[in-house]
């Protein structure tokens with residue numbers, strides 16, 4: 484079956500469960516899954532039930548597509564994302580973005596947990612992405628089958644109006660929101676201090692293991708894109724301490740409330 488038919492199969496299944504077309508898609512990064520509880524009249528659909536969907540294998544990624552309302556808007560929330568390091572192909576991990584676009588979203592909010600390379604950042608800060616560096620070594624648009632345009636422009640990938648609105652909104656909340664460049668690595672191991680020094684020279688402010696493939700496909704599909712990272716740890720070698728997924732989850736847990744107020748206001752007024 485080709486990609487377009489697989490997308491339509493997934494879309495039909497989701498529409499049977501929840502008829503209202505979503506306006507906004509949100510991909511929740513590591514530890515962000517709690518946000519699904521903030522949707523009203525929601526329908527939770529396990530990824531394992533959706534035709535052609537992959538399933539989440541990472542702690543902190545619930546593995547549900549949650550359709551529902553938030554601040555009067557219709558949302559499609561991915562509580563759990565797919566990473567290249569889980570062994571999926573680039574096409575697999577970005578398939579849900581194609582499905583959300585086919586369901587009708589016009590705006591995609593991509594969140595993630597990331598290591599802070601920029602020494603002016605602190606653990607618990609948030610960052611609105613201005614740009615990214617793809618160190619994954621591949622693109623989700625690679626392949627013989629072309630689903631959509633192949634040579635897409637990446638100059639203004641992250642929508643500046645959405646970023647400006649996020650910065651304005653952050654002023655009403657107890658949240659530090661920087662602007663920065665996200666580097667995506669293959670993972671799943673964290674970086675060495677030497678790799679982090681290299682990434683700093685390259686112009687990266689943050690490092691993570693996701694987001695970039697989803698953003699490339701969202702850009703191909705001409706969605707408006709807002710990328711928000713939580714600095715869950717300082718990147719390797721910035722502090723004299725080792726990194727762990729436990730620390731990542733712990734930081735997200737401590738900062739979840741700040742994030743909810745901020746994102747809800749953004750959804751209500753700006754997205």
Ligand SMILES: O=P(O)(O)O[C@@H]1C[C@H](O)[C@@H](CO)O1
Nearest residue numbers: 512513595596692693728731
């Ligand atoms: O899904 P995200 O990018 O938020 O997850 C990050 C990268 C790894 O999956 C994990 C490392 O702790 O957090």
Ligand SMILES: Nc1nc2[nH]cnc2c(=O)[nH]1
Nearest residue numbers: 596597598690691692718
């Ligand atoms: N690659 C990478 N991913 C992360 N996700 C959360 N923290 C980090 C980090 O320091 N490095």
